[in-house]
Amino acid sequence: MGQEPHDIKALNRHQRALHIIQHWRLLDDDFMKRCFKDNIPAVECILRIIMEQPDLKVESVHIEDTIPNLQGHGIRMDVHALDEAGVEYDIEIQRADKGAGVKRARFNSSLLDLNSLQKGRPYEALPESYVIFITEHDVLGSGLPRYHINRIIEELNRPFEDGEHILYVNGAYTGDDDIGHLMHDFRSRDVETMMLKPLKETVNRYKNNPEEVAVMCTELEKWGLEEREAGEKIGMEKGIKKGEKKGETRLTMLLKRLKADGRWQDLEKIIEDETVREQFYKEYGIE
Secondary structure (H helix, E strand, O other), rough: OOHHHHHHHHHHHHHHHHHHHHOOOOOOOHHHHHHHHHOOOHHHHHHHHHHOOHHHOOEEEOOEEEOOOOOOEEEEEEEEEEEEOOOOOOOEOOHHHHHHHHHHHHHHHHHHHHHHOOOOOOHHOOOOOEEEEEOOOOOOOOOOOOEOOEEEEEEOOOOOOOOOEEEEOOOEEEEEEEHHHHHHHHHOOOOOHOOHHHHHHHHHHHOOHHHHHHHHHHHHHHHHHHHHHHHHHOOOOOOHHHHHHHHHHHHHHHHHHHHHHHHHHHHHHHHHHHHHHHHHHHOOOOO
16 A cells, blocks of 8 residues: 555655755754753864863853843843853854844843842952854955954053953854864764864764654654744734734744744744744844
8 A cells, every 4th residue: 555645744744854954054053052052072172263272171051041131132142151260151153144243242242241240249250251153154254264352442552351252253264274174064064074073973963863863853843844833823913914914924034034044943932932033033134
């Protein structure tokens, strides 16, 4: 007997999920978060190269740490790491240029400070902090592998030394050096071509370990089934017919963009939280 239609559809969904997983890169949001969750060796490898500190020791790694802000927007950090010297790192992976704007870097840095100083502690207790944007494109446009942003005393032409730093890492950089190898691995879809052992081992685990692949396939297949229902559910919440039409169009565009970027976990967030949904509209420039 031949396969039933629903069996064929299920097989097709599974094959599409496998295809997506094999094409995922560390630049893709959901895959990156899965790879770096509680993965100190991988994050340590990344920070040692970006910071040019081969002896840097990472003490803790958290994915999607949220810093609330009672007066307005909070932030959800892609990767929040702490090293043995108490230095804090907010690592943001951004494929969309708009998501790595200079004002966002400033905002993330300010909230990182706000969350680091407990009530009653002196300002001098603020830890040194780095907001690091790893961007798919060279958003600052000068072809450099890294861009260090620090305050200076202009009249004296010397650093202000307040401990706050912003770093942009050019994901398009292809030099034959450590940072070039790191960006190569972030762009790579093929495990065999990856150069850095901690990253190669991590990506191999999630692309070739049957148990890990099965979990991701299940999640991807689930979202493939529910995406249309999600769009309809959100669209129905709009007030008038014209508003519904516009809302559905924006939502459809956002769903497609998130799906294309492999940001499956973020699909669930936009369904559950209208504020988060609006943040993603802004990130992708969807009016």
